Amino acid sequence: MFCKSLTSIFGSHQKFPNNMKWVIDLFTSSLGRKLIMALTGLFLISFLVIHCTINAMIFYNDNGETFSHWGHFMGTNPIIRTLEIGLVAGFLFHIVQGLMLVKSNSAARPVSYSVAAPPPQSTWYSRSMGLLGTLLLLFLIMHTAHFWIPNRANQFAHGEELPLYSKMQDVFSNPLIVVLYVAGCVSLFWHLLHGFASAFQTLGLNHQKYNGLISFVGTAFSIVVPLIFALMPIAIYLKWIN
Amino acid sequence: MKLTLKVWRQKNKEAKGEFKTYQADHVSTDMSFLEMLDVLNTSLIKKGEDPIHFDHDCREGICGMCSLYINGHPHGPLQTTTCQLHMRTFKDGETITIEPWRAGAFPVIKDLVVDRTAFDRIQQAGGYVSVNTGGVPDANVIPIPKKVADEAFDAAACIGCGACVAACKNASAMLFVSAKVSQFALLPQGHAERKERVEKMVAQMDAEGFGSCTNTKACEAECPKGISVTNIARMNREYLSAMFTNYKVEVGGGGD
Numbered sequence: 001m002f003c004k005s006l007t008s009i010f011g012s013h014q015k016f017p018n019n020m021k022w023v024i025d026l027f028t029s030s031l032g033r034k035l036i037m038a039l040t041g042l043f044l045i046s047f048l049v050i051h052c053t054i055n056a057m058i059f060y061n062d063n064g065e066t067f068s069h070w071g072h073f074m075g076t077n078p079i080i081r082t083l084e085i086g087l088v089a090g091f092l093f094h095i096v097q098g099l100m101l102v103k104s105n106s107a108a109r110p111v112s113y114s115v116a117a118p119p120p121q122s123t124w125y126s127r128s129m130g131l132l133g134t135l136l137l138l139f140l141i142m143h144t145a146h147f148w149i150p151n152r153a154n155q156f157a158h159g160e161e162l163p164l165y166s167k168m169q170d171v172f173s174n175p176l177i178v179v180l181y182v183a184g185c186v187s188l189f190w191h192l193l194h195g196f197a198s199a200f201q202t203l204g205l206n207h208q209k210y211n212g213l214i215s216f217v218g219t220a221f222s223i224v225v226p227l228i229f230a231l232m233p234i235a236i237y238l239k240w241i242n
Numbered sequence: 243m244k245l246t247l248k249v250w251r252q253k254n255k256e257a258k259g260e261f262k263t264y265q266a267d268h269v270s271t272d273m274s275f276l277e278m279l280d281v282l283n284t285s286l287i288k289k290g291e292d293p294i295h296f297d298h299d300c301r302e303g304i305c306g307m308c309s310l311y312i313n314g315h316p317h318g319p320l321q322t323t324t325c326q327l328h329m330r331t332f333k334d335g336e337t338i339t340i341e342p343w344r345a346g347a348f349p350v351i352k353d354l355v356v357d358r359t360a361f362d363r364i365q366q367a368g369g370y371v372s373v374n375t376g377g378v379p380d381a382n383v384i385p386i387p388k389k390v391a392d393e394a395f396d397a398a399a400c401i402g403c404g405a406c407v408a409a410c411k412n413a414s415a416m417l418f419v420s421a422k423v424s425q426f427a428l429l430p431q432g433h434a435e436r437k438e439r440v441e442k443m444v445a446q447m448d449a450e451g452f453g454s455c456t457n458t459k460a461c462e463a464e465c466p467k468g469i470s471v472t473n474i475a476r477m478n479r480e481y482l483s484a485m486f487t488n489y490k491v492e493v494g495g496g497g498d
């Protein structure tokens with residue numbers, strides 16, 4: 001289909017579509033689809049660094065002044081807003097490809113075993129990336145419904161951002177929501193504990209000299225980032241910040 | 243020792259199989275797992291019943307023909323082949339569940355025998371070096387560092403048994419394919435065809451319907467030859483660099 005429509009654009013030469021077939025071959029192959037997972041996964045990790053850093057500004061406990069300053073910059077700066085499109089695309093690619101992989105991987109074993117005893121060297125969370133990812137997706141839906149969607153909708157309708165700091169205090173006054181956010185952070189912890197190092201393996205970056213470093217940084221990242229995130233709703237609910 | 247065996251019985255590819263329970267009462271701890279099944283089969287034949295079909299050939303851990311998913315592990319609880327597994331590994335009175343390899347790409351032919359020709363087709367797609375005719379080259383003409391030779395040999399130790407597929411929750415064949423890609427990619431003799439090789443082998447692997455790797459490392463833990471997942475990373479590197487840089491030459495380079 002894609003090739004055909006390109007042929008009609010480029011006429012009878014056909015050079016271009018023939019030369020581009022490898023791109024389609026690559027991204028429909030099992031390894032190419034894993035490449036997408038790894039690249040988008042690492043991209044989302046880079047997003048987490050920024051998101052976590054800016055939100056952690058609430059711990060200044062200055063009535064949200066520092067946080068609002070940077071939050072406002074992120075929400076209005078045209079370059080950041082353009083990059084945001086990439087972020088949404090990154091999430092969509094990662095989620096759609098992830099769910100498709102889960103589906104095709106389970107189809108690869110149509111009849112399951114009656115007794116299964118996975119070896120201890122294989123961790124449960126490495127075998128549960130689909131489940132952890134789905135929990136993250138549910139969390140994301142709730143989370144964007146709390147902040148990102150209403151905020152962008154307001155910008156679109158009234159050209160103004162919502163007061164996110166007071167919105168946070170409002171949302172996190174409900175203990176159930178706080179529990180759900182902490183559960184989301186726990187899922188993120190397990191997803192990253194496997195995902196971080198796994199992405200390097202997928203990219204073929206496996207080397208005696210650096211494996212230790214990758215797994216150390218991966219483990220540290222998986223603990224520190226979800227922990228800081230989890231502390232935000234807790235701190236607000238317990239009024240450590242006000 | 244006495245054992246209870248729950249064995250998967252299936253008449254043919256199309257039939258719906260089921261577990262049947264057998265009692266094995268005079269099992270010696272020195273028997274191999276396959277010998278234990280031989281004795282059970284002899285008694286089944288004497289009773290006029292259809293013996294349990296299972297694959298085997300060398301019975302010395304080198305051909306990769308034996309299979310069996312025993313108590314939740316391919317080739318049983320030890321990291322060895324089923325023919326090299328001995329009954330002393332089990333406890334008297336234990337119930338042992340025996341299933342065939344389970345994967346869409348390895349359909350059951352009968353009982354515990356599965357069709358593993360998918361592996362042959364992957365090998366035929368590119369798992370070779372083309373050798374031109376001519377005089378026999380001197381073995382030491384091409385210098386190969388010892389560590390490279392060792393690494394390539396480690397990869398070449400893969401016997402193509404399919405335990406990696408059986409162990410993997412995604413029924414992925416990447417440990418097998420990566421071992422076959424690596425054994426050549428590491429050596430100068432394999433360099434000439436490395437790009438075409440990995441492209442074709444991966445394409446065939448996908449066409450056979452194996453799942454894709456999520457780096458759970460179950461394969462490495464169950465592989466009777468200890469093939470390492472570093473080979474999978476190498477295959478990923480080989481494949482991605484081949485896909486991004488390989489090109490076709492459309493006109494002949496002279497000659498006829």
Ligand code: HEM
Binds near residue numbers: 034040045192196199
């Ligand atoms: C901020 C959020 C997220 C981050 C930082 C993240 C990061 C990662 C990383 C680094 C990997 C490893 C890739 C690899 O093994 O090559 C991964 C794998 C995976 N992710 Fe996510 N992820 C996120 C959200 C999600 C969501 C919402 C889903 C929803 C379905 C999801 C589903 C998956 C699946 C199924 C895999 C396993 C794929 C595979 O290994 O082949 N992830 N993720």
Ligand code: SF4
Binds near residue numbers: 405407417
């Ligand atoms: S990699 Fe190991 S488990 Fe897989 S086929 Fe080769 S020897 Fe068997």
Ligand code: FES
Binds near residue numbers: 301308324
């Ligand atoms: S029968 Fe040859 S490896 Fe087991």
